[in-house]
Amino acid sequence: MRKVLTxxxxxxxxxxxxxxxxxxxxxxxxxxxxxxxxADMQAEGLADLDYIRVESEHSAMAACIGASxxxxxxxxxxxxxxLFLMHEMLHYATGARTPVVLAxxxxxxxxxxxxxxxxxxxxxxxxxxxxxxxxxxNQEVLDTTIMAFKIAESxxxxxxxxxxxFFLSHTSEPIEIPDIEAVRDFLPPYDPGDLWLDPxxxxxxxxxxxxxxxxxxxxxxxxxxxxxKQVIDDVQDDFGxxxxxxxxQVEGYRSDDADVVxxxxxxxxxxxxxxxxxxxxxxxxxxxxxxxxxxPFPSQELVAAxxxxxxxxxxxxxxxxxxxxxxxxxxxxxxxxxxxxxxPIIYGYIAGLGGRDISIKTIEEIYQKTREADxxxxxxxxxxxxxx
Amino acid sequence: MKYTDRQVHVPLCSVSTTSSLVNKTGTWxxxxxxxxxxxxxxxxxxxxxxxxxxxxxxxxxxxxxxxxRLIMEENPFPAIMGRVCFHTCExxxxxxxxxxxxxxxxxxxxxxxxxxxxxLRITVPAPERKERLAIVGAGPAGLTAAxxxxxxxxxxxxxDSNQKPGGMMRYGIPSYRLPKEVLDGEISRLDEMGVEFKxxxxxxxxxxxxxxxxxxxxxxxxxxxxxxxxxxxxxxxKKRIYNALEFLEDINHGxxxxxxxxxxxxxxxxxAIDCARVSRRLGAEATxxxxxxxxxxxxxxxxxxxxxxEGVRFLFLASPKAIYGEETVAGVKxxxxxxxxxxxxxxxxxxxxxxTFDIDCDGMITAIGEATRxxxxxxxxxxxxxxxxADRMGQTTHLRFFAGGDIIDIPHTVTHAIGSGKRAxxxxxxxxxxxxxxxxxxxQFTWGESGTINLAWLKGTSLFCRRxxxxxxxxxxxxxxxxxxxxxxxxxxxxxVDERLKxxxxxxxxxxxxxVISEARRCFNCGSCTECGNxxxxxxxxxxxxxxxxxxxxxxxxxxxxxxxxxNECPRGxxxxxxxx
Numbered sequence: 020m021r022k023v024l025t026x027x028x029x030x031x032x033x034x035x036x037x038x039x040x041x042x043x044x045x046x047x048x049x050x051x052x053x054x055x056x057x058a059d060m061q062a063e064g065l066a067d068l069d070y071i072r073v074e075s076e077h078s079a080m081a082a083c084i085g086a087s088x089x090x091x092x093x094x095x096x097x098x099x100x101x102l103f104l105m106h107e108m109l110h111y112a113t114g115a116r117t118p119v120v121l122a123x124x125x126x127x128x129x130x131x132x133x134x135x136x137x138x139x140x141x142x143x144x145x146x147x148x149x150x151x152x153x154x155x156x157n158q159e160v161l162d163t164t165i166m167a168f169k170i171a172e173s174x175x176x177x178x179x180x181x182x183x184x185f186f187l188s189h190t191s192e193p194i195e196i197p198d199i200e201a202v203r204d205f206l207p208p209y210d211p212g213d214l215w216l217d218p219x220x221x222x223x224x225x226x227x228x229x230x231x232x233x234x235x236x237x238x239x240x241x242x243x244x245x246x247x248k249q250v251i252d253d254v255q256d257d258f259g260x261x262x263x264x265x266x267x268q269v270e271g272y273r274s275d276d277a278d279v280v281x282x283x284x285x286x287x288x289x290x291x292x293x294x295x296x297x298x299x300x301x302x303x304x305x306x307x308x309x310x311x312x313x314x315p316f317p318s319q320e321l322v323a324a325x326x327x328x329x330x331x332x333x334x335x336x337x338x339x340x341x342x343x344x345x346x347x348x349x350x351x352x353x354x355x356x357x358x359x360x361x362x363p364i365i366y367g368y369i370a371g372l373g374g375r376d377i378s379i380k381t382i383e384e385i386y387q388k389t390r391e392a393d394x395x396x397x398x399x400x401x402x403x404x405x406x407x
Numbered sequence: 408m409k410y411t412d413r414q415v416h417v418p419l420c421s422v423s424t425t426s427s428l429v430n431k432t433g434t435w436x437x438x439x440x441x442x443x444x445x446x447x448x449x450x451x452x453x454x455x456x457x458x459x460x461x462x463x464x465x466x467x468x469x470x471x472x473x474x475x476r477l478i479m480e481e482n483p484f485p486a487i488m489g490r491v492c493f494h495t496c497e498x499x500x501x502x503x504x505x506x507x508x509x510x511x512x513x514x515x516x517x518x519x520x521x522x523x524x525x526x527l528r529i530t531v532p533a534p535e536r537k538e539r540l541a542i543v544g545a546g547p548a549g550l551t552a553a554x555x556x557x558x559x560x561x562x563x564x565x566x567d568s569n570q571k572p573g574g575m576m577r578y579g580i581p582s583y584r585l586p587k588e589v590l591d592g593e594i595s596r597l598d599e600m601g602v603e604f605k606x607x608x609x610x611x612x613x614x615x616x617x618x619x620x621x622x623x624x625x626x627x628x629x630x631x632x633x634x635x636x637x638x639x640x641x642x643x644x645k646k647r648i649y650n651a652l653e654f655l656e657d658i659n660h661g662x663x664x665x666x667x668x669x670x671x672x673x674x675x676x677x678x679a680i681d682c683a684r685v686s687r688r689l690g691a692e693a694t695x696x697x698x699x700x701x702x703x704x705x706x707x708x709x710x711x712x713x714x715x716x717e718g719v720r721f722l723f724l725a726s727p728k729a730i731y732g733e734e735t736v737a738g739v740k741x742x743x744x745x746x747x748x749x750x751x752x753x754x755x756x757x758x759x760x761x762x763t764f765d766i767d768c769d770g771m772i773t774a775i776g777e778a779t780r781x782x783x784x785x786x787x788x789x790x791x792x793x794x795x796x797a798d799r800m801g802q803t804t805h806l807r808f809f810a811g812g813d814i815i816d817i818p819h820t821v822t823h824a825i826g827s828g829k830r831a832x833x834x835x836x837x838x839x840x841x842x843x844x845x846x847x848x849x850x851q852f853t854w855g856e857s858g859t860i861n862l863a864w865l866k867g868t869s870l871f872c873r874r875x876x877x878x879x880x881x882x883x884x885x886x887x888x889x890x891x892x893x894x895x896x897x898x899x900x901x902x903x904v905d906e907r908l909k910x911x912x913x914x915x916x917x918x919x920x921x922x923v924i925s926e927a928r929r930c931f932n933c934g935s936c937t938e939c940g941n942x943x944x945x946x947x948x949x950x951x952x953x954x955x956x957x958x959x960x961x962x963x964x965x966x967x968x969x970x971x972x973x974x975n976e977c978p979r980g981x982x983x984x985x986x987x988x
């Protein structure tokens with residue numbers, strides 16, 4: 020069935036098709052329409068879920084952790100400031116090994132207030148142990164939401180589905196909605212195994228650990244996050260076989276024979292495809308690589324995709340003050356393992372913060388700067404900043 | 408399909424292998440919650456010592472007989488009390504700060520009527536105590552003393568000069584306030600309990616006080632105040648001039664005194680109101696003449712209001728100086744008064760202005776106060792102007808004689824008389840058993856300033872558990888009003904004025920069962936644990952549990968962190984925080 024859906028509706032459909040059992044969320048623009056849509060679905064009997072009203076995002080995540088510990092499939096959504104308020108509980112969800120799925124609509128940080136798209140909220144949660152899956156379009160949003168449950172439940176770690184504010188959240192596209200029975204075959208009910216709050220077997224979870232045992236639990240998180248790379252690939256393969264739409268953690272676009280490769284994430288990838296076509300038509304040897312996962316970080320795939328390229332231009336719609344854009348940091352560190360003669364020069368660009376448009380012209384400007392400079396002017400190059 | 412080949416050697420998340428109860432988190436606290444039982448303002452002020460919050464709780468659950476028995480522990484006359492008590496409890500009700508006071512007296516009346524309608528009985532065995540006790544005066548004080556002493560196992564004889572028992576309740580209160588069948592019904596229970604009534608026997612005349620002193624181990628005097636205070640002006644012997652007591656007594660005997668068509672009633676108390684309202688029922692116009700203003704009237708506000716509804720007129724700041732008329736009263740000369748300084752009663756004193764005016768009338772009733780007939784008291788009784796000298800429990804200087812009701816220094820109301828009769832009963836029992844001060848001294852079971860004993864508390868049979876009893880009175884700020892919906896009180900319906908003036912039909916209509924339950928459920932049950940469970944529900948440590956041995960809850964001090972949430976969430980002020988040493 021095809022429907023015209025906004026990105027937020029696509030998230031809600033994804034959660035509903037996944038038979039999510041508990042939703043605990045707090046409204047915040049531009050996320051609110053996700054949980055409104057789910058509330059409507061519940062009211063209309065489309066979704067059989069318990070909806071927990073909470074007084075903050077911190078409580079929302081706390082409630083989700085509790086519900087997930089109760090052994091049920093659990094979902095929430097937030098953005099920007101709400102994600103920051105959840106931060107403590109995001110770490111807890113990981114430590115408690117609760118496979119909660121969260122849809123984060125990328126929203127810029129206050130102050131000054133902004134509600135528009137910017138990845139700084141989600142990249143700030145890099146160290147929380149959540150799987151992060153960035154989406155390019157609304158179809159990918161819906162499909163990734165379903166896959167996120169399967170990935171998270173397989174490795175007992177929480178997962179974030181990330182979409183750009185307004186560019187996706189409030190923009191409509193025709194979407195193929197999978198058949199719910201097919202989704203149920205793909206994603207069986209959540210099985211918490213032995214690790215859940217069973218009233219017939221009362222136990223305490225997450226209790227105090229002495230120094231001689233704490234590291235072991237953290238090590239298991241790291242081990243399972245490493246395994247997640249394979250799990251994500253397998254789930255995406257499976258999804259492709261069943262539903263005919265294929266996703267990769269690292270996807271090249273006309274990059275095989277390119278000298279200069281642009282590395283992008285989120286909606287910039289869809290603009291990027293047109294920009295690359297436009298530049299290629301002009302005879303430029305340029306290609307693009309889209310990254311879907313920030314955590315776990317797909318180092319090997321990136322190394323394979325960028326090995327031997329002359330120049331790599333990373334576009335970051337986020338920024339870590341005092342360092343660089345986060346994608347650029349990660350890519351620099353991943354490519355360092357290449358021998359010097361195969362290691363591309365990395366150009367880090369900061370663009371589109373606070374919802375400023377990254378157009379084909381912006382990408383062209385970034386390409387020109389990269390092509391013309393033998394070395395980058397700085398570790399981070401800010402695009403389109405007035406008054407400087 | 409399996410995505411991971413994970414082999415679990417250690418669990419993914421730390422899991423307890425033993426109970427976390429090994430961590431005695433309670434060792435951190437510096438304060439601890441304490442279950443207490445505080446005094447509700449209604450109970451504190453009840454001159455009869457009733458457990459109002461207790462019977463409200465029972466009535467709210469439809470447990471009428473238990474409610475009746477709880478009242479009967481303290482007061483033998485709930486149906487009478489629900490009608491004639493001026494229910495000062497309602498003025499103190501914490502609910503007044505929330506919405507409206509609980510209509511306590513209407514609930515009590517319902518319970519009293521329930522007892523009468525269902526012929527509920529208090530059964531007592533034959534007297535097991537050898538001492539014989541005499542009660543002089545079958546008014547509310549004497550009947551109450553007899554009731555409690557009979558329950559304590561004594562044989563009791565009541566002497567009264569009237570034909571029928573009841574005293575002022577029978578001869579002073581008109582039947583539109585207290586129907587005679589209600590009075591007879593409640594008093595007849597004493598008969599069934601084996602109290603011996605010696606009616607139409609005037610002690611001091613038919614039998615001597617000395618003979619009582621010789622024949623009985625103890626004597627209770629409750630002979631009341633039957634002498635009308637005189638106006639002290641000329642002409643009071645003219646025809647159609649009555650004093651309030653004779654007038655009301657005639658009415659209550661079923662006589663119709665010839666009073667004329669325009670009556671002046673002198674006085675501002677409840678008797679004056681009764682006389683004026685009775686006059687209206689006899690078809691006369693009635694004007695109350697009072698020397699101060701309405702604000703200083705001792706009469707109860709509701710009584711004044713009902714008198715107004717019935718067409719009684721009021722003439723304030725006027726004091727009689729002379730009476731006009733040949734044989735029969737024809738008018739009164741009045742002096743205009745002004746309000747001066749405060750007097751001892753806290754009311755502004757009337758000051759003569761010298762200016763006079765006249766009113767016409769063809770009947771007059773004086774109702775300026777009643778006193779004890781000094782000649783009716785035994786010679787060996789020490790008294791001051793008819794007010795018998797007695798200690799707080801009613802014991803007189805002649806130690807085997809106890810006193811209560813209108814002859815001692817307490818307000819002249821039925822309720823105060825009932826409280827004094829109960830106090831004296833306890834005092835007589837302790838006197839005869841030779842108990843002096845001990846740990847069960849009644850001083851410990853008096854509710855606040857009224858000095859009234861709650862017998863259930865004394866005997867340990869209270870409805871609510873009196874854990875850590877405190878004499879502190881609970882006020883509205885001790886409540887957690889979040890737990891109580893605002894719900895206006897049920898309005899009392901009165902029969903139409905033209906119906907009232909046709910006869911002596913009861914004015915206030917009874918509440919329906921639904922209305923009574925609704926009112927009883929509005930009660931906050933201030934200061935007592937009703938086992939609502941909030942402390943238990945809100946305790947973040949699960950350290951409050953039901954008391955396995957009895958009533959209410961206990962806090963497990965091994966785990967209570969002393970956060971105080973339970974105290975905050977207690978709706979009715981039955982918990983407090985105590986600092987640890």
